[in-house]
Amino acid sequence: GKGEDAPQAAAPAPAVPAKIVVGLDDNFPPMGFRDEKNELVGFDIDMAREAAKRLGIEVEFKPIDWSAKEAELNSKRVDALWNGLTITEERKKNIAFTAPYMENHQIIVVAAASSIQTKAELAGHVVGAQEGSSAVDAIKKEAEVAASLKSLKTFGDNVTALVDLSAGRLDAVVVDEVVGRYLVAKRANDYRVLTDNFGTEDYGVGTRKEDTALNAKLDEVLAAMKQDGTAGRIAMQWFGADIVK
Amino acid sequence: MPSTTNSAAAATRPAMIEARGIVKSFGALRVLDGVSLTLGKGEVVAVIGPSGSGKSTFLRCLNHLETIDAGTVLIEGETLATDEGSGHSRYGSDAEVRRICSKMGMVFQSFNLFPHMTVLQNIIEAPITVKGMARDEILPKAEELLRKVGLLEKRDNYPSRLSGGQKQRVAIARALAMEPDIMLFDEPTSALDPELTGEVLRTMRQLADEHMTMLVVTHEMGFAREVAHRVIFMDQGSIVEEGPAPAFFLAPAHPRTKAFLGQML
Amino acid sequence: MPSTTNSAAAATRPAMIEARGIVKSFGALRVLDGVSLTLGKGEVVAVIGPSGSGKSTFLRCLNHLETIDAGTVLIEGETLATDEGSGHSRYGSDAEVRRICSKMGMVFQSFNLFPHMTVLQNIIEAPITVKGMARDEILPKAEELLRKVGLLEKRDNYPSRLSGGQKQRVAIARALAMEPDIMLFDEPTSALDPELTGEVLRTMRQLADEHMTMLVVTHEMGFAREVAHRVIFMDQGSIVEEGPAPAFFLAPAHPRTKAFLGQML
Amino acid sequence: MEYALSLVGPLAQGAQVTLTLFFITLGLAVPLGLVLALARVSRWRALSNAVNGYIWLMRGTPLMLQMLFIYFALPFVPVIGVRLPDFPAAVVAFALNYAAYFAEIFRAGILSIDRGQYEGSKVLGMTPLQTLRRIVLPQMVPRILPPLSNETITLVKDTSLIYVLALNDILRVARGIVQRDFTTTPFLVAALFYLLMTLVLTWGFQRLEKHYAKYDQ
Amino acid sequence: MEYALSLVGPLAQGAQVTLTLFFITLGLAVPLGLVLALARVSRWRALSNAVNGYIWLMRGTPLMLQMLFIYFALPFVPVIGVRLPDFPAAVVAFALNYAAYFAEIFRAGILSIDRGQYEGSKVLGMTPLQTLRRIVLPQMVPRILPPLSNETITLVKDTSLIYVLALNDILRVARGIVQRDFTTTPFLVAALFYLLMTLVLTWGFQRLEKHYAKYDQ
């Protein structure tokens, strides 16, 4: 193991490596997931491919357990986290982020027949979210809303939370806009998205703090992709709208 | 010293055991081929015969450890199994069978002591669980039985700590503790030395005086001669010859019996 | 018909078994209290005594089934255990002990057949695994042994399908298949009927003629009297009396022996 | 170190959920497993086969899926359909699942009892139920202790599966803190909790084994 | 229905990962477990205690944590530290963990053999190894089949824990499709896959039981 690490440790500011490993949650449509042929596809996949092409480096996608993303990055099993990673102050302590490449809202989903119309009406109700997601952080950030809830239940994934919403045990689910809208679109008759949300966040690509060269290059290339409209085209393909920032 | 008064009395009352035409096969092997036997009250009958002749199987058929294929068994006048000509004799309900069989105690060739109970617990278990006796009630009796078989000082040992002979004596005491009307013994003395065989035989003779009916499979010719009223010789699943004990040994009629007795040392 | 020529010859060569002052306790219970015995080549010695007197334990000490606390054991002049006065006698390496003990075959009170093997497999197992014999080599011998004990037709049965008597005969054949110089028997005939006891005794007598040394714990006084050269009477962990077979039975010297023999039927 | 100590409080709350589920499951699955084992060895063919099918189904599918089924799908099943809250749903799934595993262990124990023991009891007039209670069970318990301890210890750790119903067992609490604080220390502290629980169980089972060894050779 | 059939392809790929891990684990853990069981019953106290400690540690902590440890923390341990790729790390964790469980089952089997069998072999001159191979193991196998089948079937389903290393076993593939298509059908199809695998295993174990029943009473 040691021999492999040595070159990176020895040269403090090296050039961008010839190949990077991108860690992602392959259960995160439409950012990164598997299609019917069991192949990795998604918005972030296409973005990373394009970026790598422009940098002239090779890219490998490695599915990781999203809750172990920091450990994967730290143990150098992956070089970048690129999968709808929300930029937070907490995470900035441990991870270097590129400039935001996309904006995301924490939307509130309720059952189609529900009487709830606003964020304030969540008071006294049971709200669900994905464990460890930025939705949880977003709810907690709004302290008085969080305090007014009957309880906050966190699930292993968003689908379970939405199914429990259908089953009537939950009154609302807070979820990333990108995945939330994707899922709600599949069952448009069952769910409704409120206009209120739990704030706006930025998505960025995460790298190790010491890999400054890689971080800088990614920033450069992402800016270029926005500029020439490539990023917008990719967004159109996955979201039906140019939502890159 | 066989007594004929007991067997004579048996004719007027229902026989303790009445078995007629018992047939039993294991797969293709016909182990019992129409065995009939009547035991009067207080009678002691010894069953002898070569190995594999079906002696153990016969005993096991009498108390429902094996179900018979044909034939009838009556215990003290009550029907345990009736022949129905269907290849399997008919038995009553489980409770009925258990009630009838509870009149018979049995001592096995292989002891079958309960290994998780001490000697004393082995003896008092059935009187307490089955008869619902109080511990205080059965305890003195159990100790007396242990004294009888010479194992009172082993009362708190587990069976695995006993020698073969000791185990068999506990098994006999355990069966007697249920106060059965009839006792079936499958080679009860085969693991006992002569000294203790003597003790057990005294106990058994005493039981006979209390009108205990006994059917004893044994290889001990001495026992058969001295204690039994009647001796039955089995071979290849049939009773070849039977007779009152002394006469049987002095003048066996059948050539097979002659050959068998002739080979004894 | 005991022969004294064999025992006389033993004096000039190393004894087959020489046990001196064997002591063995189980916890607080001193089961063997200084037992000594010398067996010459071809000698047949019967050990008798009441239950619990330590007969089985003595046999088990000779072939390392129990380790002794004090005393010395030599087999055919080779040291199995030497007394070191430390409360435990010293044994050699495992391989050494195994080599020395392999000169003795043993037949148990409880058979100890291998239940997962047929009768034939039980017999050929050790010759093949231990001696490395070829199957073809041992097969005719195994069949001959089975014929000798009258069980050739049961060769492909599993032990659970045999009666007690049949099991014990297989156990004897199994021990003989290893062609030991010495045979230890722990009540080999206790589960056999007289007819088959006769067969086994003939086999054993034949073995004696082939200079087989035998130590036999038995409750069969007939066997002790007729076949053994010498009889040993044990009681409470000690040898109380010993002597040549016929004399021993005709004129026992010790009162304990007299009482024991007197109680035989 | 101070940090690790600060984790003990939240993790102990998680441990409480874990242990509650553990004990309730054990209390339900052991008797149910025994009944299933007896049905499985009974001479009544239809019953034996039905139980065999049940055991196959329960051992044949992941407990996680069974839990999701009872939680989400059971309400829509006619007649038996009930909408259970999360913890009761977990309890039902765990009890039904573990009963199948216990049943197989008990069956092995029942089959290991020598036939002579049944015959000895029968000639003393004991009913099958008395024989079971007084002769078979006491002899069977020491023999099945090792696999039983295996299964019980597995259960302690399987309880963490209730995370799919969003219940906060010890492992889920630990995972939450790992994500919050970006350190793996909570996992180590959780491991210590598990080791402690298993230590108590192992110690208990070894005491039982010793207790029962007394009559064995 | 057509949709369910379209899932068979991807799920079969997941099943391949599941089965590969299953067979490799079995192949490593069974012999290792036997060695551990022998060490555990050996008269050499230090060895027996060491193995006892190992079994406690392995059964005492969740397999998931063990896997995370071998994957993430082992590289930083001096001397034995190696950085294993994901699948080999999972294999090592599974084999070490399951060996502990198998060891306890084997130990129970060894202890269930009657002392007379050892004595019978010993007086025939068999070495302890020969006795083990020819007398103890063949008699032990039928007795431990039920708990062994329990543990083996548990293994089939435990393989799904490799999701923490983001390896796509059958259950993780199913979960991925559930996320993608927002329908629970993939879980049902996955349950059928598990049932099928368990059916084959159960059938195999029952054949073995029948095979060994021939010499039993």
Ligand SMILES: Nc1ncnc2c1ncn2[C@@H]1O[C@H](COP(=O)(O)OP(=O)(O)OP(=O)(O)O)[C@@H](O)[C@H]1O
């Ligand atoms: N359960 C069984 N299945 C098949 N055959 C059996 C069974 N039990 C006994 N046998 C066979 O039935 C025959 C009679 O056996 P049984 O035990 O009644 O003989 P026995 O006269 O008591 O012999 P022994 O004096 O050796 O005890 C034997 O050949 C035996 O192998």
Ligand SMILES: Nc1ncnc2c1ncn2[C@@H]1O[C@H](COP(=O)(O)OP(=O)(O)OP(=O)(O)O)[C@@H](O)[C@H]1O
């Ligand atoms: N492993 C043991 N642990 C404790 N005590 C034992 C053990 N084995 C035997 N004993 C005791 O040692 C004594 C001698 O037993 P042993 O089996 O040698 O007697 P025996 O002369 O062969 O009797 P039997 O004729 O009944 O077979 C008995 O009192 C017995 O209870």
Ligand SMILES: [Mg+2]
């Ligand atoms: Mg018999």
Ligand SMILES: [Mg+2]
């Ligand atoms: Mg003895």
